[in-house]
Amino acid sequence: MKKIEVSASILSADFGKVADALKLCEDCGVERIHVDVMDGHFVPNITIGQVVTAAVRKYTKLSVEAHLMIEHPWDYIDSFIDAGADIIGLHVECYGLRRISCREYGQYPKEIDVLDASMFERDMARIKARGREACAVINPGTPVTAIESVIAHAGSFLVMSVNPGFSGQKFIPSAIDKIRFIRSRSQADIGVDGGINLQTAPDVVKAGANVLITASYFFTSKDPAGAVKALKSFA
Ligand code: DX5
Ligand code: ZN
Numbered sequence: 527m528k529k530i531e532v533s534a535s536i537l538s539a540d541f542g543k544v545a546d547a548l549k550l551c552e553d554c555g556v557e558r559i560h561v562d563v564m565d566g567h568f569v570p571n572i573t574i575g576q577v578v579t580a581a582v583r584k585y586t587k588l589s590v591e592a593h594l595m596i597e598h599p600w601d602y603i604d605s606f607i608d609a610g611a612d613i614i615g616l617h618v619e620c621y622g623l624r625r626i627s628c629r630e631y632g633q634y635p636k637e638i639d640v641l642d643a644s645m646f647e648r649d650m651a652r653i654k655a656r657g658r659e660a661c662a663v664i665n666p667g668t669p670v671t672a673i674e675s676v677i678a679h680a681g682s683f684l685v686m687s688v689n690p691g692f693s694g695q696k697f698i699p700s701a702i703d704k705i706r707f708i709r710s711r712s713q714a715d716i717g718v719d720g721g722i723n724l725q726t727a728p729d730v731v732k733a734g735a736n737v738l739i740t741a742s743y744f745f746t747s748k749d750p751a752g753a754v755k756a757l758k759s760f761a
Pocket of ligand 2 (some may be wrong): 739
């Protein structure tokens with residue numbers, strides 16, 4: 527079984543003190559910093575861009591993952607790499623015809639049934655060509671079978687266990703079967719994002735996830751080092 531890594535999403539940090547939050551992550555044994563990039567179009571919220579990602583890069587040696595919850599992510603791959611991201615997370619929902627329920631602006635969550643694999647592979651290759659890791663991200667409502675053909679090509683995976691847009695939401699259990707499906711076909715890192723805490727972590731780890739993303743559970747904990755240790759104890 528793979529070693530568990532904890533990735534702290536700074537979405538729940540105090541943005542007036544991001545450097546302190548990064549130091550806290552390092553002191554608590556967190557391996558990665560998860561940057562939730564939202565554009566108000568792919569998801570109903572606007573958060574962090576390249577400028578803040580570059581500031582994060584400047585203040586931490588930890589691995590930085592840019593979770594791109596944005597339309598037209600291909601236009602921003604290079605600028606997030608230039609800002610210092612080590613891992614670029616691309617939503618598969620940006621590569622394929624959207625379901626009728628979410629085709630218009632303002633209709634969420636974005637979901638697809640069929641992936642445009644060649645377009646998706648083209649963008650993963652661009653990330654790899656620049657020496658970074660390409661992470662395939664999938665929303666709760668998109669069937670995992672839609673990504674089956676690209677599993678062999680992805681550098682890693684991020685299974686969403688909430689509909690993206692906000693931290694502090696409740697875990698959606700359908701993520702567990704998705705993790706199991708991917709793990710039976712790949713030895714790459716599988717992260718799970720949304721509603722991770724001591725109650726939800728054991729099942730996702732058992733299913734094969736090895737990267738636990740956490741925003742609210744970590745940043746609101748009275749004992750953040752203990753929280754990280756507890757998450758890793760499920761290995
Ligand atoms: C949701 C984000 C998550 C979120 C996790 O759109 O992608 O990374 O910050 O927050 P928690 O851990 O509070 O569910
Ligand atoms: Zn995220």
